[in-house]
Amino acid sequence: xxxxxxxxxxxxxxxxxxxxxxxxxxxxxxxxxxxxxxxxxxxxxxxxxxxxxxxxxxxxxxxxxxxxxxxxxxxxxxxxxxxxxxxxxxxxxxxxxxxxxxxxxxxxxxxxxxxxxxxxxxxxxxxxxxxxxxxxxxxxxxxxxxxxxxxxxxxxxxxxxxxxxxxxxxxxxxxxxxxxxxxxxxxxxxxxxxxxxxxxxxxxxxxxxxxxxxxxxxxxxxxxxxxxxxxxxxxxxxxxxxxxxxxxxxxxxxxxxxxxxxxxxxxxxxxxxxxxxxxxxxxxxxxxxxxxxxxxxxxxxxxxxxxxxxxxxxxxxxxxxxxxxxxxxxxxxxxxxxxxxxx
Amino acid sequence: xxxxxxxxxxxxxxxxxxxxxxxxxxxxxxxxxxxxxxxxxxxxxxxxxxxxxxxxxxxxxxxxxxxxxxxxxxxxxxxxxxxxxxxxxxxxxxxxxxxxxxxxxxxxxxxxxxxxxxxxxxxxxxxxxxxxxxxxxxxxxxxxxxxxxxxxxxxxxxxxxxxxxxxxxxxxxxxxxxxxxxxxxxxxxxxxxxxxxxxxxxxxxxxxxxxxxxxxxxxxxxxxxxxxxxxxxxxxxxxxxxxxxxxxxxxxxxxx
Numbered sequence: 001x002x003x004x005x006x007x008x009x010x011x012x013x014x015x016x017x018x019x020x021x022x023x024x025x026x027x028x029x030x031x032x033x034x035x036x037x038x039x040x041x042x043x044x045x046x047x048x049x050x051x052x053x054x055x056x057x058x059x060x061x062x063x064x065x066x067x068x069x070x071x072x073x074x075x076x077x078x079x080x081x082x083x084x085x086x087x088x089x090x091x092x093x094x095x096x097x098x099x100x101x102x103x104x105x106x107x108x109x110x111x112x113x114x115x116x117x118x119x120x121x122x123x124x125x126x127x128x129x130x131x132x133x134x135x136x137x138x139x140x141x142x143x144x145x146x147x148x149x150x151x152x153x154x155x156x157x158x159x160x161x162x163x164x165x166x167x168x169x170x171x172x173x174x175x176x177x178x179x180x181x182x183x184x185x186x187x188x189x190x191x192x193x194x195x196x197x198x199x200x201x202x203x204x205x206x207x208x209x210x211x212x213x214x215x216x217x218x219x220x221x222x223x224x225x226x227x228x229x230x231x232x233x234x235x236x237x238x239x240x241x242x243x244x245x246x247x248x249x250x251x252x253x254x255x256x257x258x259x260x261x262x263x264x265x266x267x268x269x270x271x272x273x274x275x276x277x278x279x280x281x282x283x284x285x286x287x288x289x290x291x292x293x294x295x296x297x298x299x300x301x302x303x304x305x306x307x308x309x310x311x312x313x314x315x316x317x318x319x320x321x322x323x324x325x326x327x328x329x330x331x332x333x334x335x336x337x338x339x340x341x342x343x
Numbered sequence: 344x345x346x347x348x349x350x351x352x353x354x355x356x357x358x359x360x361x362x363x364x365x366x367x368x369x370x371x372x373x374x375x376x377x378x379x380x381x382x383x384x385x386x387x388x389x390x391x392x393x394x395x396x397x398x399x400x401x402x403x404x405x406x407x408x409x410x411x412x413x414x415x416x417x418x419x420x421x422x423x424x425x426x427x428x429x430x431x432x433x434x435x436x437x438x439x440x441x442x443x444x445x446x447x448x449x450x451x452x453x454x455x456x457x458x459x460x461x462x463x464x465x466x467x468x469x470x471x472x473x474x475x476x477x478x479x480x481x482x483x484x485x486x487x488x489x490x491x492x493x494x495x496x497x498x499x500x501x502x503x504x505x506x507x508x509x510x511x512x513x514x515x516x517x518x519x520x521x522x523x524x525x526x527x528x529x530x531x532x533x534x535x536x537x538x539x540x541x542x543x544x545x546x547x548x549x550x551x552x553x554x555x556x557x558x559x560x561x562x563x564x565x566x567x568x569x570x571x572x573x574x575x576x577x578x579x580x581x582x583x584x585x586x587x588x589x590x591x592x593x594x595x596x597x598x599x
Binding site for chain 1: 362434439
């Protein structure tokens with residue numbers, strides 16, 4: 001089987017600072033702008049996090065939400081996991097309205113949040129055992145499952161240490177293990193690979209794929225196009241609380257003209273060479289910041305290399321290094337919004 | 344209602360409390376026992392206070408220990424767990440309506456409050472040496488008042504824990520808890536305030552007054568005290584108030 005997700009015109013307007021910025025939250029504080037004139041009515045705090053999004057996530061697929069910081073990805077996940085009350089619209093996990101039938105919805109989902117929210121009063125094994133107990137697993141079942149997960153996530157040697165002593169990467173693995181402990185039908189991962197080293201990231205990808213092969217639905221948010229590309233069956237790009245594009249990774253990439261970026265380094269790059277590069281088939285732009293490097297934007301990657309090498313030889317230059325970037329979130333985003341991700 | 348989940352959460356709180364047993368015991372017992380020693384032993388043995396003062400002091404000490412340990416057990420973890428790290432989220436995501444988690448916290452607090460009371464009674468009595476004449480002639484009323492005091496501690500802890508942020512914990516203690524104890528008739532009976540008539544009625548808004556007077560009325564009925572039924576009514580009223588306010592605040596805090 002498998003459980004799908006449906007979101008209908010979901011809106012969220014925060015009238016108090018969002019949770020991460022609550023006053024008294026350790027790291028930083030956030031004060032809403034208020035009008036200076038004392039007689040004026042205090043300006044109401046309002047942040048539109050979601051401006052009406054609709055989505056259908058199919059049972060058993062890996063679905064990615066891509067977008068810059070503050071786009072509304074986390075708010076979407078928070079609403080789908082019952083942690084945030086939607087201002088308007090509805091969201092369903094399977095047949096259950098996540099706000100009206102929270103308990104039923106919570107039985108179906110596992111959540112990996114953006115920040116470690118492990119129970120710091122417990123050891124790694126206890127975190128898993130108690131989590132299993134909350135979901136009604138028998139003591140035998142939870143002991144077996146906890147051991148399996150600790151092995152899978154390479155945490156056995158620290159299993160009986162307090163989780164508050166763990167490194168960032170270990171906490172991240174613990175969060176995922178905990179989310180899988182009760183074998184949920186839908187797994188939500190909010191920026192799962194942020195801050196992970198490349199090896200752990202690969203381990204994470206394997207685990208996600210493996211879990212998906214069991215027929216589970218996976219919803220993840222990410223900044224990284226390569227992650228979305230390798231893992232996701234379908235993607236929605238979200239910005240300013242709206243979905244601006246959705247489809248399979250290849251559909252989305254095909255929607256950008258000139259989406260490839262070739263970063264070239266020569267021993268020297270005379271102006272004549274740059275001019276020649278511009279005339280190559282499929283090249284839309286060439287930028288050079290100094291006299292040895294050039295960024296070529298084109299609608300193809302590899303097929304241009306031989307022409308570039310020929311052009312370089314023709315100008316008496318030697319090609320030292322080539323890096324081909326496939327269409328990225330950056331270029332996709334730029335194409336759909338006219339803005340850079342960093343704007 | 345998912346009782347398995349509820350029970351698992353109680354087990355979790357019990358497990359954590361056991362792990363912190365020694366610091367918790369020291370935190371809950373040291374201060375009342377030192378107070379007992381100074382006021383109940385040193386001052387009475389030296390003749391600076393009458394021996395009968397022990398009867399006034401002991402129920403007050405019990406009430407304060409029960410109240411503080413219950414409030415502490417609920418409020419402190421809540422304040423921490425609702426902070427930036429949102430540690431409480433794994434329990435909010437468990438398959439149970441979120442307000443039951445608040446109920447579970449209250450019950451865990453009540454258990455700690457009662458344990459604290461049960462440990463303090465003999466400890467303080469021993470420390471005072473001879474002289475405190477405790478009466479257990481009214482066991483039902485004593486048990487009922489004990490439960491109401493524990494519930495006040497748990498529900499009060501929930502209210503405070505959901506209302507106060509981490510950097511205000513010190514302020515909570517010096518601005519709320521300390522005056523409540525000092526004006527809570529713990530170290531003197533309510534009748535001793537009759538020479539301060541305004542204050543005598545003003546302190547009636549303080550629930551700790553009823554906790555202390557209630558235990559005094561049931562453990563040492565020979566000491567003048569507020570009528571037991573008025574105490575039971577007042578404690579029940581405060582319990583309802585803190586339950587309603589605490590649960591509401593918890594629900595507000597649990598979702599954004």
